[in-house]
């Protein structure tokens with residue numbers, strides 16, 4: 655059973671004046687454990703919509719989203735939030751770190767663990783991503799690549815099945831982007847985390863097991 659899947663998902667938006675836009679059309683998609691999938695496509699093709707639906711932040715107009723084979727349609731907002739926290743990690747282009755908190759504090763932020771356990775786990779995750787010597791630094795004391803490593807550690811704190819990444823290398827130079835992708839690849843391989851990365855970056859597609867493309871809301875293999 656794949657950790658996360660879309661079954662025949664269509665998402666329409668009202669476009670004003672009684673019109674509709676079909677942002678996703680009958681999309682079937684699944685990410686496997688340990689698999690890295692790149693999602694590419696031109697602007698307006700439905701990438702953000704797909705990521706938001708995979709992230710349980712938005713719901714399909716029709717079709718279903720399945721977490722470990724269980725449909726999520728019909729879950730309450732609170733249940734969706736719990737499911738998101740338990741099963742999914744998010745990584746963004748602009749890192750989304752809180753500027754006044756240290757690396758450890760940023761990483762432990764999304765946990766429900768007891769404080770001491772959360773701190774211990776945050777430390778070991780920062781060590782895992784090569785930041786064992788930056789635990790108490792705040793974001794403005796870290797490089798772009800280091801900030802993204804903190805964000806990846808934060809995304810892993812609840813042991814997600816799947817990481818959802820929005821342009822994870824978008825603000826990084828090529829060498830730093832390569833280092834981050836090697837980290838993501840290692841996490842997928844060693845921890846069995848599935849990764850879905852929306853991207854314009856050819857580097858991401860090189861590190862992916864598979865690339866899919868959206869064109870006008872229709873998903874196809876590349």
Ligand code: ADP
Pocket residue numbers: 667668669675676677695696697698699700701702703704
């Ligand atoms: P991408 O991320 O590939 O740029 P989006 O998923 O943002 O694509 O958008 C897909 C289509 O849906 C576009 O035509 C966009 O204008 C439309 N769209 C996205 N969000 C909304 C919204 N909240 N209301 C109306 N139309 C939207």
Ligand code: ADP
Pocket residue numbers: 702706709711744746747748820
């Ligand atoms: P954009 O590229 O439009 O600036 P972001 O990269 O900020 O969007 O976020 C991508 C999507 O992830 C957004 O649609 C947003 O709703 C969602 N998102 C933002 N912050 C969080 C968060 N802390 N947890 C889960 N989802 C989030």
